[in-house]
Amino acid sequence: MAPTLNIIGAGRLGRVLGRLFAASGAFVVQDVLTRSTGTALDAVGFIGAGRAVGGMETLRRADAVMLAVSDDQIEQACAALAASVEHSEHQHALDGVLVFHCSGALSSAALEAAARQGAFTASVHPVRSFADPQQVARDFAGTWCGLEGDARALALLAPALALIGARAVAIDADAKTVYHAASVFASNYLVTVLDAALRAYQAAGIPEPLARELARPLAFETLDNVFGLGPRAALSGPIARGDFATVARQQAALDGWDQPTGRLYRALAKATTVLATLPSSPIAPIAPINLKDTA
Structure with missing residues (x-):
């Protein structure tokens, strides 16, 4: 069985990666959480898989969690995720779970709240414009993805990225902001x-x-x-x-x-x-x- 994936935040980038992960069999998309039930339902329709949910407390335990929220919401969303499972019925609910975000500007250090609970953390940043999600989803193969995080997280992400045709390039977490500025220039x-x-x-x-x-x-x-x-x-x-x-x-x-x-x-x-x-x-x-x- 492919690992399960919960998606928090499903704008253009999040729903494209969700569709690719689901279609390739890299992940079984499980729960999708956005700011409203309506946008979550819309995202599930685009992805072609998953269940729209209304809050962190309704997320089921998954093997992986993708935070595809805006940069200024990543730490807050991660903290909310960690808080929602801290007293859940699943003891150590994030222990051994892959938690990654898709920001180009922030490193995996923004996921410290999840790491403290035993999650394996990383960031994956596809280097391309997502202005047209349908077109990106069709032509994603060969896309470069800036990648950094702990070794356990990278080992779990490797097969998923390979299945959607991504080409990973290692980046220095300490220079993540400069790396992202490079994409802004280009x-x-x-x-x-x-x-x-x-x-x-x-x-x-x-x-x-x-x-x-x-x-x-x-x-x-x-x-x-x-x-x-x-x-x-x-x-x-x-x-x-x-x-x-x-x-x-x-x-x-x-x-x-x-x-x-x-x-x-x-x-x-x-x-x-x-x-x-x-x-x-x-x-x-x-x-x-x-x-x-x-x-």
Whole structure:
């Protein structure tokens, strides 16, 4: 029999992982708890398995518990979980149970309340956007997952992650916040920079749909070069050529057009000037963690 799994918090990420775990046979999804019965029922429908419950006290004992709540709720939810079982009819209800969360910013240390009761704790962070849960669920295979926690937890998670096609990479728990900032740079702030580009094109009289078409090949080609050649070798444009007169003209034009965009350009120009002075080197491939070594 596959191990049982309770899910606390089932937004876009939680319900995608729940569906994948259930469909692959990695876990038998048992109970699903969210902020309301309605959202819990909706999550169960998406997952295709499990029972919607209305409170911590109604959760049945499970082999594993996934906390897929927001970052600022993880410690609180874990403490509530620990408190709900402390005086339950199941003595030592969390002893030997795998408890993990899915935050990119917090380490497994946020699950201390469960660890004190004997739970094996870890964090698993899929490195991708969950804006479209249906699409992510279809195309999840090959997704990198940042993983850290105690060895016993990692040994229990290894077969589950393998069954849903995840590729695990070990991360330093002490640098978890910096790790998460890396994902913010690669995703969220990339959107912000591209938004500035699209607005600047429109300021030059180019309609928004056409602005996207102008930016698309340039952005995609640049990304290909970054990941194929490394950032320094991929760098082009006036700063890479040492044409700071052009940079100054662009800065003045942007300051006159839109001051927030001008400030963004100024900050990026400073960082890009530093990058342009660094030696060029290819990006080393990322080696997945061998989870068998953690047992």
